[in-house]
Amino acid sequence: MNVFLNFCKSTVLATLIFWMIISPKSFEVDTFLFVLLSMIPVFVCCVVTIALTIYPFFSLFETKAFDKKAVFNTFFPFYAIVAFSLCIYVIFLSNFEFYMIAFFTSAFMTTSYSWVWFSKEPM
């Protein structure tokens, strides 16, 4: 499995979504530099989250009889429901704070896409 490519794609996607959401509030031309710099912490977040919460499902459960598609179909629905509930809960706790909404929206979308990318990789 090409885990590193998954990390990179997730980083780009998470950065894009996060900045797209917050850009109307704080986007100026100077901010471009911050967008590029923000990719470093976003990359770290992506690596930690994907390596700890998504990759183990594929590395532990994938066999010849139980392929990536089956792993996705079995575990992703519950992962998505739990992740979504946690994101909503934290957003609610933060009293719908704008940056928290941006962060957790990008987190949910990115982790979901990461599952899709893993499931579509060849054996």
Added chain:
Amino acid sequence: MKTIISIIAALLFSTLFYGQNIGLNLSVFSVITIGLLIFQHPKIARLKSAIVFIVVYFTTAIVVYFNHSALAIFANCVAFFTLIGTFSESRSSIYIRWLNGIYTTIAAYFQRRSDSTIDQEQQNWKKNRDYLQLAKLIGIPLMVSIVFILMYKNGNPIFNGFIEKINFEFINFQWFLFSLLGFFLFNNIINPVQIHPATTKDLQTDNQLHPTGLLLLDQLKKEQQLGILLMALLNILLIFYSITDIYYLLNNDIISASALSSQVHSGINTLIASIIVAILIILYFFRGNLNFYQDNVLLKNLSYTWIFLNIGLVVLIAIKNTEYVVVYGFTYKRIGVFTYLFLTLAGLITTFLKVRNVRNLWFLFRINTQVAFAILMVSSCIDWDHAITNYNLKHAENLDLNYLIDLTDNNAILLQDYTAEHRVSSNQQQRIHDKYIGFIDKVSERNWQEWTYDNILINKKFDR
């Protein structure tokens, strides 16, 4: 076609919800959702279970407009997930429908992305595409341009002024993102998906219990002996407890709120422990082959007695709670006790049915989740704040007006009318007046998306 429908629905979604509170918009959204589902899946919409949940969802949509309570909004959301789950798989249990409904709403897009297969032509086209070159073509010029713009900005004040003037404020980007969210949502619910392992397993599992392996008579006899002894002891204990409770109820004229409250709550705690133990013990003994053992009649009868004694306990606590309500009026906690008692009664009756008709554990889950769903839907139809206030003002022997003032604004008109006809303390009168004025202001400032039935009432009252 589906994309166009999703785009139109997304635009409606942002028109209804962007920057608005919940009100008429949720009712309209529900109607749009029902319309889209019927339009997209006419075959499923004709099924009996789909019709039932369409009616339920539509009812909750109307209730949101009339009641505008948190419970009504919650019930509407639950009905929404149930309906979507029904369109995912109409034969599944209600809790699987909830799971499918939630999953469809939040992640159907990703499921479809994973399911989609790319044909050979697309695959070749993808292979032939040079991603690195594409990234270079877009990324490098973009990054270099930005760095140079930042440098030139500091070097030339006219150029700096020009760059500063560029702003994209004319585009409401957040509205666009909100519409995107609407598109994502409608795109998901138009094509419902299933959680495959859970749905398949649910469809394969019936409600009937089947014998597992050979009936080992000696082992079953020993198990039955233990069961009879245990159930007999528990029955005697519960009979003794119920007699003392009835005696206490008949011979004590308790009027203090704290004493009544403590009686009801200790009764509830006893009931909770008793019911949980009762159901667990019954489920343990009737988990397998003991159901098919010929000499299990005594154990079954003892179990039925235990269930009926527990129903008696429910009735006793209901009487205590009613006494409490007659004297001090309704509160949410007291209504909660009645709800709990009703759920308990349903749990006991379904356990009785499970034993009598040799059903499995799934039967209990299925039927009890349906009961819980039905109770939620029915209770959401009542405007509790209004009902509590109305009852307490008219019937409660000891009125706690401060409690009523602390409820939501749904009772503001009732309280204001009450102060016009009755004497209340100046402090309470002021608080009621403030609440009423606040309510009128809040209702008057609403946009059409946020309208509720209160708007009509207020307009009528002030003859607008």
